[in-house]
Every structure is written in C-alpha cells, then in structure tokens.
Amino acid sequence: MTVGAVYALAALGFTIIYNASDVVNFAQGEFVMLGGMITVFAHLAGAPLPLAALLAIVITACLGVAMNKLAIEPARGRPWCRWSSSPSGRRFSSGAQRS
Secondary structure, eight states, X not given: OHHHXXXXXXXXXXXXXXXXXXXOOOOHHHHHHHHHHHHHHHHHTTOOHHHHHHHHHHHHHHHHHHHIIIIIHXXXXXXXXTTOOSHHHHHHHHXXXXX
C-alpha cells in the first residue's frame, strides 16, 4: 500500500509539472536526493538537524529555480526536448536529434 502511494505521488508530481511547464521533468528524484544529501552532510558537519534541513530546503529551492531558468524555460516549445529535461534525458534526446 505504501509503495503504491509513493508511485501515485510521483505520477501526480509529473502531471503537475507537465501541465505547468509543457516539459516532462524527470529531475524530481534528483532534487529529493540532493536535499537529503545536503541535510545529512550539513548535520554531519555540526549543524543541528532542523537547521540542516532548512539549509537543504533553501539550497535545493535555489537550484530548482536555476534549473527552471536554464533548462526548462528554454525547452518550452522545442519538440526535440519536450519529453525530458533531466540531464540524462537531455543527453539522450540531443543524441536522438542528431540522427
């Protein structure tokens, strides 16, 4: 039951992002992992856990805004990049475009 709920949340996230930006963004998991890693490393560096989590939220949000400005907005309206804006998807889609 829990795994199904996680899949439903992931599908809902993909749907919301696609409806808002017209670009399928597979970077959701990358940002979750980035936030988790920043939290762990900040906590191991001596920051209290609530401060480490807040720091991770701020840094991950800033990187998300940067990705939106640098990758998602330029991809709007381009059919060759419409299906993916994650780094691995971009690599595959740009290689497919050259063929």
